[in-house]
Amino acid sequence: MAARKFDSKALAKGVFSILVFLVLWEIGSRSKQWIALDAFSWLRDMLEAFGFRSKYLPWIGAIPAPSAVLVAWKDVLFDAGYWHSWYMSGARVFGGFIAAMLVGIPFGLALAVSRTVHGIGFPVFELLRPIPPLAWVPASIIFWPTQELSIAFVTFLDAFYTVVINVVGGAKSIDVRFFQAAQSMGSSKADIFRRVILPGTLPSIVVGSAVGMGITWEVVVAAEMISGGGSQVGGTSGGGLGFFIWNSYVGGSYEQIVVGMISIGIAGYISSELLRHFGKYLTPWLRLR
Amino acid sequence: MSENHVPRPVVASGEIAVRGVSKSYGEAHLAREVVKDCDFTIERGKLTVMIGPSGCGKSTLIRLLAGFEMPDKGSILLDGQPITGPSRDRLVVFQETALFPWLTTWDNILYGPRARGEVTPQTLEFAEFLLNKVGLREFRHKYPTQLSGGMQRRAELARAMINNPQIMILDEPFRGLDAMTKELMWEYYANLYEESGRTNFFVTTDIDEAVFLADRMLIMTNIPTQVRAVIEVDVPRPRRLADMVTSDRANAVKMEALAILHEEAMKSFSRGSKAAADFVEAYARRSAKA
Numbered sequence: 001m002a003a004r005k006f007d008s009k010a011l012a013k014g015v016f017s018i019l020v021f022l023v024l025w026e027i028g029s030r031s032k033q034w035i036a037l038d039a040f041s042w043l044r045d046m047l048e049a050f051g052f053r054s055k056y057l058p059w060i061g062a063i064p065a066p067s068a069v070l071v072a073w074k075d076v077l078f079d080a081g082y083w084h085s086w087y088m089s090g091a092r093v094f095g096g097f098i099a100a101m102l103v104g105i106p107f108g109l110a111l112a113v114s115r116t117v118h119g120i121g122f123p124v125f126e127l128l129r130p131i132p133p134l135a136w137v138p139a140s141i142i143f144w145p146t147q148e149l150s151i152a153f154v155t156f157l158d159a160f161y162t163v164v165i166n167v168v169g170g171a172k173s174i175d176v177r178f179f180q181a182a183q184s185m186g187s188s189k190a191d192i193f194r195r196v197i198l199p200g201t202l203p204s205i206v207v208g209s210a211v212g213m214g215i216t217w218e219v220v221v222a223a224e225m226i227s228g229g230g231s232q233v234g235g236t237s238g239g240g241l242g243f244f245i246w247n248s249y250v251g252g253s254y255e256q257i258v259v260g261m262i263s264i265g266i267a268g269y270i271s272s273e274l275l276r277h278f279g280k281y282l283t284p285w286l287r288l289r
Numbered sequence: 290m291s292e293n294h295v296p297r298p299v300v301a302s303g304e305i306a307v308r309g310v311s312k313s314y315g316e317a318h319l320a321r322e323v324v325k326d327c328d329f330t331i332e333r334g335k336l337t338v339m340i341g342p343s344g345c346g347k348s349t350l351i352r353l354l355a356g357f358e359m360p361d362k363g364s365i366l367l368d369g370q371p372i373t374g375p376s377r378d379r380l381v382v383f384q385e386t387a388l389f390p391w392l393t394t395w396d397n398i399l400y401g402p403r404a405r406g407e408v409t410p411q412t413l414e415f416a417e418f419l420l421n422k423v424g425l426r427e428f429r430h431k432y433p434t435q436l437s438g439g440m441q442r443r444a445e446l447a448r449a450m451i452n453n454p455q456i457m458i459l460d461e462p463f464r465g466l467d468a469m470t471k472e473l474m475w476e477y478y479a480n481l482y483e484e485s486g487r488t489n490f491f492v493t494t495d496i497d498e499a500v501f502l503a504d505r506m507l508i509m510t511n512i513p514t515q516v517r518a519v520i521e522v523d524v525p526r527p528r529r530l531a532d533m534v535t536s537d538r539a540n541a542v543k544m545e546a547l548a549i550l551h552e553e554a555m556k557s558f559s560r561g562s563k564a565a566a567d568f569v570e571a572y573a574r575r576s577a578k579a
Contacts, residue, residue, distance in 0.1 A: 024364075063471070064337070074460075123328050175387070177383050177387040178389060180355070180357050180381065180383075181377065181381070181383065181387045181389075181401070182388075182404065183374075183375040184355055184358075184375040184376065184377060184379065184380055185377055185380065185400055185401035185404050185405075185448075186377045186401060186404050186405040186452070187404040188377070188404070191404050194401070195389075195404070196389070199389070199391035199392075200391070202391070255561055259348055276400060283432075285390050285432040285434065
């Protein structure tokens with residue numbers, strides 16, 4: 001199995017696309033207009049002819065330029081509080097995520113394997129699932145003794161749903177011939193569970209956890225904003241990246257808002273990438289097509 | 290290690306008797322009888338090939354023989370004992386492939402012994418022997434998706450044979466392979482059968498495959514399925530594909546079987562089957578040429 005060659009072309013394309021994006025953003029931001037370039041003035045005129053006035057549409061100019069963001073970033077880069085925000089959000093995400101895996105995988109497998117569990121558990125599960133995790137925020141603040149636990153709970157919740165749905169779907173889609181083959185070769189029920197259902201579901205668990213991880217980042221940030229930052233250990237920086245953004249907004253530091261947003265993007269990307277690698281390691285038969 | 294002296298466990302070949310078996314699917318008045326009063330014997334140590342129009346209920350019969358399902362009526366006996374469920378006595382090699390995609394060739398072959406907790410040095414030696422026999426020694430650490438279609442079928446044969454079943458049941462195992470690979474697989478499989486002398490039951494829709502492989506050929510009626518005719522293919526073994534093409538006996542058997550299949554196709558054609566229409570047309574063209 002040859003390791004995938006480092007693809008410098010793909011890297012170049014990626015860097016190029018990010019650079020173009022930053023340049024357009026910089027131009028748009030400095031021009032203080034919602035459609036920046038004069039070359040697009042015909043578009044501006046056309047939109048205005050249809051009744052769109054520039055005062056109804058957001059100015060890119062209202063958003064700080066990347067250069068200004070970079071300066072703001074440089075200021076917080078050596079600030080322990082900023083990194084503590086990373087740490088707090090990261091800890092919540094991974095805590096909620098790992099809890100979701102630990103509870104969700106066995107529960108999903110039980111739903112898939114046992115009709116009794118399915119009959120009892122699935123209706124309740126399906127009833128709770130459509131409730132968006134953010135709708136849980138007020139209730140969970142009341143449920144849980146500490147702010148920290150309520151954020152962790154909300155973070156856990158949506159990853160849990162995603163993992164369970166994927167595990168059930170994955171286990172149910174295992175080809176019936178695998179069970180028949182295992183049975184006729186003398187597998188016991190426990191053996192079929194361990195050597196057919198578990199590996200057969202693993203790809204879905206990996207996919208479910210990747211999706212779940214993304215959702216966890218979305219939810220943790222919103223939960224931090226709404227609940228006012230959780231534990232106040234370490235001052236405002238105890239609130240995580242979500243609170244970091246909120247705090248910047250309240251404090252009027254628009255550059256820092258964008259710094260917070262990009263930080264979340266990077267954090268989410270890193271966690272997804274870690275998970276992808278771990279997933280590949282767990283399912284070696286899938287990468288060898 | 291010499292390949293000849295590998296201590297292969299002595300196989301007690303089994304004989305299966307199917308007596309008055311019926312099987313329907315669906316509820317009450319919507320029920321559709323797929324197998325009706327079916328009677329036949331899979332003789333000990335012989336390679337019995339079942340051939341019939343597609344969709345005639347052959348796969349249903351396989352599920353009954355394997356014990357995945359129970360007949361509504363009648364009985365299936367293995368050496369006089371009724372079949373009550375799936376067992377390593379009657380191993381099924383499935384259509385296309387049912388190798389576990391998450392296991393390497395080697396782990397797939399050893400699945401059965403490990404499942405039963407029967408891994409001894411002798412088993413490992415036998416597994417090694419089979420791996421060589423099916424020509425997959427270089428591919429022992431590969432996953433099924435890394436194997437070609439033909440290799441997958443060979444791995445599957447090895448995975449079945451390591452369990453020393455009293456009877457091997459093969460459900461169109463070479464379906465979906467290209468013509469050349471298929472013919473290679475016939476010779477390969479015939480060779481494995483001739484060496485083992487085990488009872489084999491092979492289901493197919495391919496007349497050339499049936500004639501080449503069979504000791505006995507069971508020709509099935511259309512749905513609800515019954516045995517329409519039994520033909521003894523008394524062509525000596527070992528058989529080579531080249532010899533079979535020129536063998537008068539093999540050709541006579543083939544024509545006889547085709548004539549019966551044609552009659553069956555005509556019946557379902559008159560009931561409006563499109564697939565049968567194709568067969569009837571092809572048969573007419575062929576007899577015009579002959």
